[in-house]
Amino acid sequence: MEHLFPQILQINLTTTFMKLLVLFFTILIFIGSFVGCNYSILTTGNNADLDYKMKMSTTEQAKLSYSLINSEILQTKCIGCHGNSGGVNLETYQNVFDNLSKIKTSVFSKKTMPKNNSLTAEQEKMLWNWIELNAPEFAQTPENEPQSEPLTPTYSSIYKNIFESKCISCHSPGNQAERVPLDKQELLDSPLELVLPNNPDESGLVIAVERTDRKRMPPEKEGYAPLKDEEKAAIRKWIADGAIN
Ligand code: HEC
Numbered sequence: 001m002e003h004l005f006p007q008i009l010q011i012n013l014t015t016t017f018m019k020l021l022v023l024f025f026t027i028l029i030f031i032g033s034f035v036g037c038n039y040s041i042l043t044t045g046n047n048a049d050l051d052y053k054m055k056m057s058t059t060e061q062a063k064l065s066y067s068l069i070n071s072e073i074l075q076t077k078c079i080g081c082h083g084n085s086g087g088v089n090l091e092t093y094q095n096v097f098d099n100l101s102k103i104k105t106s107v108f109s110k111k112t113m114p115k116n117n118s119l120t121a122e123q124e125k126m127l128w129n130w131i132e133l134n135a136p137e138f139a140q141t142p143e144n145e146p147q148s149e150p151l152t153p154t155y156s157s158i159y160k161n162i163f164e165s166k167c168i169s170c171h172s173p174g175n176q177a178e179r180v181p182l183d184k185q186e187l188l189d190s191p192l193e194l195v196l197p198n199n200p201d202e203s204g205l206v207i208a209v210e211r212t213d214r215k216r217m218p219p220e221k222e223g224y225a226p227l228k229d230e231e232k233a234a235i236r237k238w239i240a241d242g243a244i245n
């Protein structure tokens with residue numbers, strides 16, 4: 001009987017302590033989840049917490065352009081509702097650019113778009129990075145990108161290293177310069193005298209890339225830089241050597 005009393009007291013003390021402990025942790029978890037919640041609401045608003053899981057490598061980012069976003073996302077997931085039927089029109093680069101912040105909010109923060117549909121993880125990533133880069137109209141052609149085939153004065157090398165990335169988007173069927181195809185035979189046969197074998201100075205192709213006025217190719221007003229000296233030199237040499245290979 002004598003040692004029973006302190007034991008009861010001890011149990012009482014322990015349970016009170018436990019209750020306090022549980023209460024303490026409950027409050028802590030409650031506050032914690034509240035703060036966490038607020039935090040994520042705030043950061044999703046700026047898309048800051050998406051940053052690390054969405055960000056593409058710079059090489060991947062360099063490939064992003066309006067035409068890619070348009071064909072991969074807008075045409076398949078948005079234009080059906082955002083064409084000429086009233087409301088937000090997303091049919092041209094300018095329209096998309098003007099609505100960029102609304103697009104960002106409705107797709108990534110409010111998640112209300114695309115209505116009745118959703119973007120794949122890949123599409124989300126693409127769109128998000130494109131918006132983060134302030135929606136470049138054209139893909140970058142990185143200066144130091146390793147070229148699979150070295151630039152030599154032959155048609156195939158010129159095509160692979162120059163035409164494909166800097167010309168074909170316009171000089172192909174269905175695009176603005178479709179009347180001036182850049183295939184080898186078409187160049188040789190062109191009524192515009194684009195390639196006159198052994199006569200680079202009078203070949204329209206050389207003139208087009210070497211001139212410095214507004215008719216220069218690729219066009220400055222579309223945001224293209226002039227060809228590099230070694231690129232111009234390769235085209236010139238190919239023609240000077242007879243435009244054979
Ligand atoms: C099924 C039809 C439908 C599809 C598909 C759709 N939208 Fe919408 N969108 C709407 C309608 C309707 C509204 C206007 C009412 C509203 O905001 O819910 C709207 C509104 C918007 C707005 C304006 C929001 C604002 O704050 O004013 C943007 C931006 C937008 N959509 C972007 C997109 C994008 C980007 C896609 C594709 C990824 C897309 N939508 C796909 C139907 C659609």
Ligand code: HEC
Nearest residue numbers: 166167170176177179180192194204205208217218219222
């Ligand atoms: C942004 C679009 C665009 C790009 C990129 C572009 N061109 Fe053109 N180019 C045009 C247009 C438009 C014309 C005029 C077509 C017509 O007359 O129908 C043209 C015309 C030409 C002509 C004919 C000039 C003449 O004598 O009339 C040549 C040659 C040419 N481009 C070469 C190139 C080469 C080479 C590149 C890449 C290094 C290139 N272009 C990139 C749009 C482009």
